[in-house]
Amino acid sequence: MQAHGRATANHHAVSSLTRLAIWTFAWVVTLALARFGPTQLWDSGTLIGWVALGINVAVGVGLVVVHARYLQSLDELQRKIMLDAMAVTLGVGLVAGCAYGAAANADLIAADADIGLLFVLMGVTYLLATIASNRRYR
Amino acid sequence: MRNRLKTLRQERSWTQADLAERAGVSRQTINAIETGKFDPSLPLAFRLARLFGLRIDEVFIDDHASEESNR
Secondary structure, X not given: OHHHHHHHHHHHHHHHHHHHHHHHHHHXXXXXXXXXXXXXOOOOOOHHHHHHHXXXXXXXXXXXXXXXXXXXXXXXXXXXXXXXXXXXXXXXXXXXXXXXXXXXXXXXXXXXXXXXXXXXXXXXXXXXXXXXHHHHOO | OEEOHHHHHHHOOOOHHHHHHHHOOOHHHHHHHHOOOOXXXXXXXXXXXXXXXXXXXXXXXXXXXXHHHHO
């Protein structure tokens, strides 16, 4: 009975995480399609570009919902770890994003500001903050 | 806040994983509570006390309350 309960809880946690991974992968693929499709696969400014963008936004909304459900499936410590990591990520993203934008406007950096770099920074920050927070409560 | 979770668990020969399963949380959470790194919410504290058949104040000890009663 107890082993069955543990197996069910583990299965639930794994399936939530698997679902999140699948939706994240799907969002990345549809984003790549919407971003590079007009230059690599079809002409820019066509209906198919709008369709690809619409699919990407729809999958993105699905990803947000799945992520919210994933957070709800965690226990209170795991949720705190995620919340701490998201707080750090938001702070770093806001400060770095504003500084980067200001630097671009003031012609302090050679190239125009690329928002993709900010997303990379936020992704890496989230990963590192999650690892650090997990270590704190190990 | 201190707690007697580890002692009570060991008295029953439960592993952290056993207690985690019974309480419906992760083993990491039980470990963090036992080592004093994380204070559980009130519902979880009640759930843990119920699992040991004890009152919540018999499992979790408020340091400030015990300091004040000693004055």
